[in-house]
Amino acid sequence: MLSAAPPANTLEPIPVLDTGPGFAMETLVAHEARAHALLDLATGPLPSAALRQLDKVSRRWLAKWENAHLAEIDAIAARLRRPGAYFLSVNYEWACTCRVAPDPSRKSARLVRVLDWRTPGLGRHVIAARVESGNGGFVTLTWPGYTGVLTGMAPGRFSAALNQAPMRKAIGFYVLDWAVSRRRVWTMPHPTPAHLLRAVFETAADFTEARERLTRAPISTPAIFSLAGLRASETVVIERTETEARVHVGPNVAANHWEAPGWRGRSRGERSAERAAMMHRIIPEIVPDFSWLAPPILNPTTRVVMVADAAEGRLVAQGFEAMRPATEPLELAA
Known part of the structure; x- marks a missing residue:
């Protein structure tokens, strides 16, 4: 017997993921669609050219002071293949x-x-x-x-x-x-x-x-x-x-x-x-x-x-x- 479809407003559980020390990349690989959805919402109001410039400035700051997570953020940005990864890694409001x-x-x-x-x-x-x-x-x-x-x-x-x-x-x-x-x-x-x-x-x-x-x-x-x-x-x-x-x-x-x-x-x-x-x-x-x-x-x-x-x-x-x-x-x- 088929069960009834859940109501449209059913809440989904928070995903739980067991990871190693590289949790940032592991969570991205496991839930990449969520990452893109969030970037769409976070960067939508910003023109691509402005976002690319913010990325450049953010990466320069990370490199200038030899940030311990630069290589990790580089890898995340390469996988996402869109502007915003560097800026959102160092900015918080x-x-x-x-x-x-x-x-x-x-x-x-x-x-x-x-x-x-x-x-x-x-x-x-x-x-x-x-x-x-x-x-x-x-x-x-x-x-x-x-x-x-x-x-x-x-x-x-x-x-x-x-x-x-x-x-x-x-x-x-x-x-x-x-x-x-x-x-x-x-x-x-x-x-x-x-x-x-x-x-x-x-x-x-x-x-x-x-x-x-x-x-x-x-x-x-x-x-x-x-x-x-x-x-x-x-x-x-x-x-x-x-x-x-x-x-x-x-x-x-x-x-x-x-x-x-x-x-x-x-x-x-x-x-x-x-x-x-x-x-x-x-x-x-x-x-x-x-x-x-x-x-x-x-x-x-x-x-x-x-x-x-x-x-x-x-x-x-x-x-x-x-x-x-x-x-x-x-x-x-x-």
């Missing part, structure tokens, strides 16, 4: 809201992560890569061909996420401030924050080492890292400029404005302070029910939601588009 706190029983530490990004489709096309590494591996919520890490959990070690930091007010007009910040990046011989977080997931043995490296390693642009270890006491938010850090120990929230006294800049996304205040009240339960997700944390650019507990080796996640679920909830356990 997103807002996010995170919380690090003990679990409700205070036996472990948890990370609550809501990632916002302007490009539609990132929620629908998110994948979970389970990456092998010398320290036991990690899971990253990512996209085919993306070489950085924005959100992840390393079972038995830590969970971490990256938020975009405020933009410096160099001149006072948004467009000019953005241009000045991009020009500043050209002079920075350091990895992107997403590449630093990838390196930490690949090689840091534990929460202590991850915290040390995310605090001290130079980066190309300001960023905010949220880090949760194994014990309830192992929670920290690290606000970063290229070479300085302000570390907020204990249960904390990160949005897209500075909490550090004296640090100033343009907050990213909408209603950053309100998102942070609301996130303080979220109970970090690992259940595939994101009913707590509501405005302003939930907004038109929300793409991925995750709650992770590295001590238990468990996470739950879901993709979002247009303020509605775009995938089935994902539950992973080590």
Whole structure:
């Protein structure tokens, strides 16, 4: 007997892929159609000539400072055979809201992560890569061909996420401030924050080492890292400029404005302070029910939601588009 066809609005699961260290290329090979769909959405408004020029500038920057992932990005660009691969590997324009706190029983530490990004489709096309590494591996919520890490959990070690930091007010007009910040990046011989977080997931043995490296390693642009270890006491938010850090120990929230006294800049996304205040009240339960997700944390650019507990080796996640679920909830356990 034939089963009835599923309704047109049926949600698809988030794909889970076991990979080696070269997860960016492996995810691309496995899900290349998703990569092209995302590039169509991300680069559609840009003329091809402008995108090719952005690729040239991005590759020159990677080569100038001997970026460790240049060969990998070259291979990805060659496989895609279209402009955009270099620019999207080094550029990020997103807002996010995170919380690090003990679990409700205070036996472990948890990370609550809501990632916002302007490009539609990132929620629908998110994948979970389970990456092998010398320290036991990690899971990253990512996209085919993306070489950085924005959100992840390393079972038995830590969970971490990256938020975009405020933009410096160099001149006072948004467009000019953005241009000045991009020009500043050209002079920075350091990895992107997403590449630093990838390196930490690949090689840091534990929460202590991850915290040390995310605090001290130079980066190309300001960023905010949220880090949760194994014990309830192992929670920290690290606000970063290229070479300085302000570390907020204990249960904390990160949005897209500075909490550090004296640090100033343009907050990213909408209603950053309100998102942070609301996130303080979220109970970090690992259940595939994101009913707590509501405005302003939930907004038109929300793409991925995750709650992770590295001590238990468990996470739950879901993709979002247009303020509605775009995938089935994902539950992973080590």
